[in-house]
Each structure stands twice: as C-alpha cells, then as structure tokens.
Amino acid sequence: MTTIPGGSGLADTLTAEGRAVEAALERSLDALLPLLPEGLRPPVRHGVLTGGKRLRPILAVTAFRACGGREPTSIPDTPGGAGDGIGEGDGRLHDLAVSLELIHAYSLMHDDLPCMDDAALRRGRDTPHTLFGEGSTATAGAALIPAAGLYLLWSARAMGVPETDVRELLRILARAAGGGGMVGGQALDLEGEGRSLGREELDGLHRRKTGALLEASLELGAVAAGADAPLRTAMTRYGRAIGLAFQIADDILDATATREVLGKAPSDAALHKSTYVALLGVEGARAEARSQVDLALEALQAADLRLPAASVLEELARFVVERDR
Amino acid sequence: MTTIPGGSGLADTLTAEGRAVEAALERSLDALLPLLPEGLRPPVRHGVLTGGKRLRPILAVTAFRACGGREPTSIPDTPGGAGDGIGEGDGRLHDLAVSLELIHAYSLMHDDLPCMDDAALRRGRDTPHTLFGEGSTATAGAALIPAAGLYLLWSARAMGVPETDVRELLRILARAAGGGGMVGGQALDLEGEGRSLGREELDGLHRRKTGALLEASLELGAVAAGADAPLRTAMTRYGRAIGLAFQIADDILDATATREVLGKAPSDAALHKSTYVALLGVEGARAEARSQVDLALEALQAADLRLPAASVLEELARFVVERDR
Numbered sequence: 159m160t161t162i163p164g165g166s167g168l169a170d171t172l173t174a175e176g177r178a179v180e181a182a183l184e185r186s187l188d189a190l191l192p193l194l195p196e197g198l199r200p201p202v203r204h205g206v207l208t209g210g211k212r213l214r215p216i217l218a219v220t221a222f223r224a225c226g227g228r229e230p231t232s233i234p235d236t237p238g239g240a241g242d243g244i245g246e247g248d249g250r251l252h253d254l255a256v257s258l259e260l261i262h263a264y265s266l267m268h269d270d271l272p273c274m275d276d277a278a279l280r281r282g283r284d285t286p287h288t289l290f291g292e293g294s295t296a297t298a299g300a301a302l303i304p305a306a307g308l309y310l311l312w313s314a315r316a317m318g319v320p321e322t323d324v325r326e327l328l329r330i331l332a333r334a335a336g337g338g339g340m341v342g343g344q345a346l347d348l349e350g351e352g353r354s355l356g357r358e359e360l361d362g363l364h365r366r367k368t369g370a371l372l373e374a375s376l377e378l379g380a381v382a383a384g385a386d387a388p389l390r391t392a393m394t395r396y397g398r399a400i401g402l403a404f405q406i407a408d409d410i411l412d413a414t415a416t417r418e419v420l421g422k423a424p425s426d427a428a429l430h431k432s433t434y435v436a437l438l439g440v441e442g443a444r445a446e447a448r449s450q451v452d453l454a455l456e457a458l459q460a461a462d463l464r465l466p467a468a469s470v471l472e473e474l475a476r477f478v479v480e481r482d483r
Numbered sequence: 484m485t486t487i488p489g490g491s492g493l494a495d496t497l498t499a500e501g502r503a504v505e506a507a508l509e510r511s512l513d514a515l516l517p518l519l520p521e522g523l524r525p526p527v528r529h530g531v532l533t534g535g536k537r538l539r540p541i542l543a544v545t546a547f548r549a550c551g552g553r554e555p556t557s558i559p560d561t562p563g564g565a566g567d568g569i570g571e572g573d574g575r576l577h578d579l580a581v582s583l584e585l586i587h588a589y590s591l592m593h594d595d596l597p598c599m600d601d602a603a604l605r606r607g608r609d610t611p612h613t614l615f616g617e618g619s620t621a622t623a624g625a626a627l628i629p630a631a632g633l634y635l636l637w638s639a640r641a642m643g644v645p646e647t648d649v650r651e652l653l654r655i656l657a658r659a660a661g662g663g664g665m666v667g668g669q670a671l672d673l674e675g676e677g678r679s680l681g682r683e684e685l686d687g688l689h690r691r692k693t694g695a696l697l698e699a700s701l702e703l704g705a706v707a708a709g710a711d712a713p714l715r716t717a718m719t720r721y722g723r724a725i726g727l728a729f730q731i732a733d734d735i736l737d738a739t740a741t742r743e744v745l746g747k748a749p750s751d752a753a754l755h756k757s758t759y760v761a762l763l764g765v766e767g768a769r770a771e772a773r774s775q776v777d778l779a780l781e782a783l784q785a786a787d788l789r790l791p792a793a794s795v796l797e798e799l800a801r802f803v804v805e806r807d808r
Contacts, residue, residue, distance in 0.1 A: 194662035195691075198670040202662075268625065273598070273617040292598040296621060297670045300593065303628040304661035311654055321646035328653060329636055336629035337519035337527075345523040345622050366520075 168473040172211075175219060175252075179212040182252035183259060189312070190305045194298075201290040201298035205267040206260065209281045211481075213404075214262055214371060215255035217474070218379035221393050222251060223467035227383025230317050250317045254327075254382055257310035258375050261335045264302035265371075267295055269344065303335060319382055326381050334374030343367020347431065355432035361402065368408075369401030392461030396454045396471065400478050403450035406443050407479045409433040413440060415482070447479040493798040497536075500544060500577075504537040507577035508584060514637070515630045519623075526615040526623035530592040531585065534606045536806075538729075539587055539696060540580035542799070543704035546718050547576060548792035552708025555642050575642045579652075579707055582635035583700050586660045589627035590696075592620055594669065628660060644707055651706050659699030668692020672756065680757035686727065693733075694726030717786030721779045721796065725803050728775035731768050732804045734758040738765060740807070772804040 183206055191199045223229070230250045270277040270285040271292060278288050287295035310331055314324045333339055343366030350363060376397035380390045413435040434443040454475040458468060508531055516524045548554070555575045595602040595610040596617060603613050612620035635656055639649045658664055668691030675688060701722035705715045738760040759768040779800040783793060 190662065193667070195667045195670045195674065197674040198662060198667065264625075268621065271618075271621070273621055293596075293673050294670065296593065296596070296598055297666055297673065300589075300625055300628065301662040301666040301670075303625065304632075304657035304666070307629075307632055307657045308654065308661065311650060311657070321650060325636060325646060325649055329633065332629035332632045332636070336633065337515065337523060337626040341622055341626040341629070342518070342520045342523065345520045345619065345626075348618050348622065349520065349522045 168470065168477060171470055172216065172477075175216045176212050178219075178249070178252045179215045179256060179259065180207075182215070182249055182256045183207060183212075185249070185253060186256050186260065186309050190309065193305075194301060197294060198298045198301055201267070201286040201295050202302065204286045204289065205295075205298065205302070206263045208283050210259075210262075212259060213478075214258040214375040215252060217372065217375040217397070217471075218255040218258055218382075219251055220467050220470050220474070221376040221379025222255075222383045223379075224463040224471055225380045225383035225385035225389045225393065226464050227251075227379070227385075250313065251382075253313040254310065254317055254319075255375075255379070257306040257313070257331055258371060258378065260302050260306035260309065261331065261340070262371060264299040264306070265335075265340050265344070267299035267302075271296060274344065274348065306335070307331065314382070317382070320384075323381055323384065327378055330374050330378050330381065334370040339366055339370030339374070343370065351431055353432075354436070357437060360432050360434065360437060364402060364405040365398070368405045369398060372401040372404060373397035389461055389463070392457050392463070395457035396475070399450045399454035399457065400475050403447045403454065403475070404478045406434045406447040406450065407481065409435045410440060410443050410447070411482070444479075451475050451479055493795065493802060496795055497541065497802075500541045501537050503544075503574070503577045504540045504581060504584065505532075507540070507574060507581045508532060510574070510578060511581050511585065511634050515634065518630075519626060522619060523623045523626055526592070526611040526620050527627065529611050529614065530620075530623065530627070531588045533608050535584075535587075537584060538803075539583040539700040540577060542697065542700040542722070542796075543580040543583055543707075544576055545792050545795050545799070546701040546704030547580075547708045548704075549788040549796055550705045550708035550710035550714045550718065551789050552576075552704070552710075575638065576707075578638040579635065579642055579644075580700075580704070582631040582638070582656055583696060583703065585627050585631035585634065586656065586665070587696060589624040589631070590660075590665050590669070592624035592627075596621060599669065599673065631660070632656065639707070642707070645709075648706055648709065652703055655699050655703050655706065659695040664691050664695030664699070668695065676756055678757075679761070682762060685757050685759065685762060689727060689730040690723070693730045694723060697726035697729060698722035714786055714788070717782050717788070720782035721800070724775045724779035724782065725800050728772045728779065728800070729803045731759045731772040731775065732806065734760045735765060735768050735772070736807070769804075776800050776804055 187203060187206060191202065194202060266280060267286050269275050270280055271287055273292075277285055279285065285295075286298065290298070307328060310327055311324065314327055319327065335341065337345075343363055346359075346363040347367055350359065355363065373394055374397070376393040377390065380393040383389075385393070412433065434446065437443075438446055455472060458471055458475075463471070512528060512531060516527065519527060591605060592611050594600050595605055596612055598617075602610055604610065610620075611623065615623070632653060635652055636649065639652055644652065660666065662670075668688055671684075671688040672692055675684065680688065698719055699722070701718040702715065705718040708714075710718070737758065759771065762768075763771055780797060783796055783800075788796070
C-alpha cells in the first residue's frame with residue numbers, strides 16, 4: 159500500500175473514492191467491451207484495470223463537489239441508455255469521471271509499446287503488449303479514445319448535464335487527449351530522447367504529457383458542476399500547478415526509489431530522457447515541486463470553494479509531491 | 484486518373500466536391516497542426532493529404548443535401564471560434580465533413596504500421612512510418628482521433644447545428660471510429676490473418692473496418708441536415724450496403740488489378756487474409772457486389788430525397804463497384 163501523508167482523512171477519502179472509481183471502471187467495461195471484438199477485450203481490460211491511483215477521476219469528482227455541483231442521487235434511468243451500463247444515483251458522478259481514466263489507460267498502453275518506451279513492466283505487472291502483442295495493444299489503446307468520448311456522452315446524459323455543457327466536456331477531454339495535450343507530449347517525449355532538454359522544453363513536454371489530462375480532470379469536474387468563470391479558472395490553475403508538481407515528483411521518485419517500490423524499472427533516466435532531477439538536482443527539484451504546490455494552494459484560496467471537498471484538494475496537492483510512488 | 488463510369492455528370496461532381504474537400508482538409512490542418520508539436524506535423528500532414536477519393540466527406544455532403552439540409556451561405560463568423568480555421572459560407576459544410584476523413588487517415592496510418600499490415604506503399608507513395616518512423620506515426624495517427632472530434636465540434640458550431648444534434652454527430656463519429664467500428668475491424672483483421680474466415684466473419688470484419696465509417700458518413704450528413712427518422716434510416720441502409728459493396732470491389736481489384744493501377748502492392752491476399760474473391764470467386768464476388776448496390780438503390784427509392792443529390796448517391800452506388808481502383 160502507498161503510505162499516505164497528510165493524515166488518515168485523506169487516506170480514507172482516497173480509498174473510498176478509489177473504490178468508487180474501480181466500480182465505475184468495471185461498469186464502463188461492461189458497457190464498452192461488448193462493442194469490441196473478442197481479441198481486443200483482454201488488452202483493454204488489462205490496460206484499464208491494472209491499478210494505479212485513479213487520481214484523475216478522483217480529482218474530477220472532488221472538483222465537482224468543491225465547485226458546488228449537485229450530485230445525482232435518485233435520477234431515474236434516462237431513455238435511450240438501454241444497456242449503457244451507466245450507474246444509478248451516486249455512481250453517476252464517478253461514471254462521468256472515468257472517461258479521464260480511459261484516456262489515461264490508453265496513454266500508458268501506447269507509452270509502453272516497443273516503438274515508444276518499450277517497457278515490459280508497469281505497476282509491477284506485465285504490460286499489455288508483452289501479453290497480447292504489439293498490434294492488438296496499439297489497436298486496443300486507440301479504441302479507448304473514442305470509447306472515452308462515447309462514455310462521457312452517455313454518462314453526462316445520465317447525469318442530466320445540459321447540452322451546451324456536454325459539448326464543453328467533450329471539448330475538454332478531446333483537447334487534453336490530443337496533440338495539444340497528451341499525444342503531443344508523447345511526441346515531444348520521443349523527440350527529446352537522447353538529448354538534454356532545457357527547462358522550458360521540459361515544462362512544455364510535461365504540461366502536455368501529464369499536465370493536460372490532470373488539468374482537464376479539474377476543469378471537467380468544474381464544468382459538470384456548472385461552475386462560474388472564477389471557479390473554473392481556479393480549478394485549471396490548481397490543475398496546472400499540481401500537474402507539474404506531479405511530474406517533478408515522478409522524476410524524484412525515479413531517481414531515488416527502488417524498482418520494488420515503483421513497480422517498474424526506473425526508466426526515464428535509463429532511456430536518456432531529460433528529467434527535472436537531471437536539470438535541477440534532487441534538492442532543486444524538491445524545491446520546485448513545493449513551489450508548484452504553493453501555486454496550487456493559492457489558486458484554491460482565491461476561489462469560493464465548498465468544504466469539505468476544498469480541503470481534500472488542498473491535501474491532494476501536498477500528497478502529489480509527498481507520495482512514495 | 485480514375486475512370487469514372489456513369490457519365491461525366493458524376494465525374495464532374497466528384498472532381499468539384501473532391502476539390503472542396505481538399506480545401507477543407509487544408510483548412511483543418513491550418514487549425515489543427517499548430518496544436519501539435521513540430522515533430523508530429525509532417526506525419527499528420529502526409530497521412531491526411533496523400534490523395535484518395537475523399538469518398539467519406541463527399542458522401543456526407545451529398546447525404547446532407549439529399550436530406551434537404553440548408554447549406555450555410557453567409558453565416559457571420561461565430562464568436563469563440565477565433566483562429567479555428569473554419570471556412571465561411573459554402574466551405575462550412577465540407578469543414579463538417581472532413582472530420583470523417585481525418586479518422587479515415589488515422590486508420591490508414593495505423594493499418595500500414597509494421598505491427599499491423601506492414602505496408603511500405605499507399606496510393607503510390609511511401610507510407611508515413613517509412614518516412615517518419617513507427618513511434619511518430621503511431622502517435623500522429625492517435626492524435627487525429629481527438630482532433631477529428633474537436634474539429635467536428637468547431638465546424639458544427641460554425642454551421643449553427645443545434646446542440647442536441649452536435650452531440651449526436653459526435654456520437655456517430657465516435658462509434659464509427661471505435662471498437663464497434665473501424666478499430667474493431669482492424670482487430671478482427673489482425674485476428675483473422677492466416678486463417679480462412681467464413682462469410683459471416685468476413686462480413687462482420689468489413690462492416691466494422693470499412694462499412695462503419697462509410698455508414699457514419701451518410702448518417703452524419705443526414706443528422707446535420709436535421710433529417711427525420713425515415714430519411715436517416717434510408718441513409719444508413721444505403722451506407723451499409725455501399726460499404727460492403729465497396730469492400731467486395733476492393734477485393735476484386737486486389738485480385739485482378741496490377742500494382743501500377745492500385746498504387747500499392749496487392750496486399751490482402753499476400754498477407755493470407757480472407758477475401759470475398761477467395762470465398763466466392765471473382766464472378767461470385769461481382770454478383771454479390773451488384774446485389775449490395777441494388778440494396779443501396781432500394782434504400783434510396785424508399786425515401787423522399789432531394790434532387791439532384793439523390794441522383795448523385797445513385798450514381799455513387801454504381802461507381803463504388805465499377806471504379807478501377
């Protein structure tokens with residue numbers, strides 16, 4: 159188990175929310191796997207259900223609450239959703255949020271491919287392409303992109319999100335997944351292998367590769383909650399800062415933790431990728447991560463957010479850099 | 484040049500529409516490429532602009548007109564679209580339709596990858612991965628999926644499509660691209676290599692791999708036009724039939740045409756993939772293609788479609804099986 163700093167309050171919250179996300183992911187697979195040919199189901203299932211902190215959906219759910227979103231509790235099943243696997247009541251908010259995790263899962267599946275980082279382990283388990291082959295894994299990963307969009311459409315409808323906001327949710331997800339976001343970051347990552355990136359290049363890479371989807375998680379929660387502009391800005395500023403903090407912390411972990419703790423071979427340095435530790439040293443990287451956390455906390459304080467969700471976001475900002483894997 | 488049967492009327496229409504689609508594709512790249520890191524721009528540009536019949540956007544545009552859609556002619560530029568590259572007036576309908584071609588381009592880029600069909604030539608030109616590497620091409624292809632979704636959002640807004648219909652357009656595109664559609668077909672294709680598929684399996688594969696996006700092209704045009712249920716059904720029935728006819732014709736071409744005419748090595752038989760020709764013989768395949776064309780024509784006749792677009796669809800159904808590449 160990951161040691162959670164910041165008191166058992168956050169640990170309990172993450173455990174409870176993590177369980178709700180896992181249940182929502184299972185529901186999403188129940189809905190989406192039947193659409194797939196049989197050969198794609200095992201790599202998709204493996205890619206989606208192989209652990210992880212489920213940070214993105216948890217952030218989206220928490221942002222929704224912090225922005226005063228009213229959680230659906232007893233909405234009757236909407237028509238046209240037959241067999242869509244969307245949960246009732248409480249689960250609906252998590253259903254909306256798992257679209258982010260489906261995109262995240264796709265990105266990890268592609269990142270680990272032989273033509274990308276060529277990683278055999280992820281979270282202590284064999285990566286999908288080692289089990290199911292490269293072609294199937296590349297295809298299964300690509301299948302998750304439109305699947306995430308479809309599932310966001312279904313779940314937003316089930317939650318009763320207004321049409322204009324649904325469109326905005328899709329725009330947020332597509333931007334974060336696309337060339338200006340995660341896929342763009344993967345490309346910069348490939349380009350940057352074997353040469354030293356400067357601070358600006360490294361920030362640009364990670365703002366896309368990791369930051370864009372984390373920021374989108376907060377923004378998606380805010381928009382689904384019907385947040386006004388100041389609240390939405392606070393959420394994206396917070397997301398942007400913790401996104402960068404998250405990556406810097408990852409680099410520090412890669413440089414200092416062991417394979418057993420990480421569940422994968424510390425890979426980025428081995429691939430001759432530029433890291434914040436290489437650029438700033440371990441202590442310099444820690445200081446930079448802390449300053450990003452401060453920016454995140456400032457963004458929260460400037461906005462009129464609801465408790466207790468706002469406190470969870472505060473604790474999460476600290477957790478992101480203090481986690482041990 | 485492809486010889487176009489069915490009189491110069493269709494040839495002229497395809498030429499004019501093809502030009503409008505090319506212009507719309509250029510506009511889409513002007514809007515989308517700046518979102519991408521530099522390294523992804525050449526493979527994306529290459530994948531999107533390397534010729535082809537542009538059949539999908541042409542079908543969408545024609546379905547829109549056949550269903551009585553009112554083409555935008557002088558809509559002022561909508562707010563919030565700054566720098567979105569969406570055309571004015573006439574071009575807007577083609578802008579809406581190119582999202583289909585962006586998905587098609589991604590599918591070809593992935594299809595040709597070494598871990599998939601491993602093809603070095605497509606339409607007589609080197610495939611992107613031979614020029615830009617496998618990792619960049621896999622990433623560039625994946626970037627086109629959310630890009631197509633975003634561009635559909637932008638262009639539907641620019642055309643003034645109502646919110647509920649925009650959501651429906653996105654659903655249609657995502658379904659066609661996803662596991663129940665094109666990506667699913669790719670997976671079945673990979674699974675089926677080296678063994679003989681029966682008629683049902685072969686139909687299932689191609690309904691997904693080629694048929695889903697062709698069908699979606701017609702449906703997208705119908706929904707954008709605000710078509711009622713019978714019109715929409717006619718368009719999807721027509722799309723389903725010509726989708727299958729198209730694939731059977733492809734198999735016949737693969738079996739009978741030369742490399743020079745095809746612009747690629749006749750590959751499916753060489754990869755030991757099942758084909759309609761292997762299953763039915765050349766004459767049997769021709770008969771089946773004709774019977775699918777008849778189904779397509781019946782669907783058109785059953786519906787109250789507008790001229791001259793309805794005639795174009797009629798001629799296109801025949802063209803799909805009579806083309807020489």
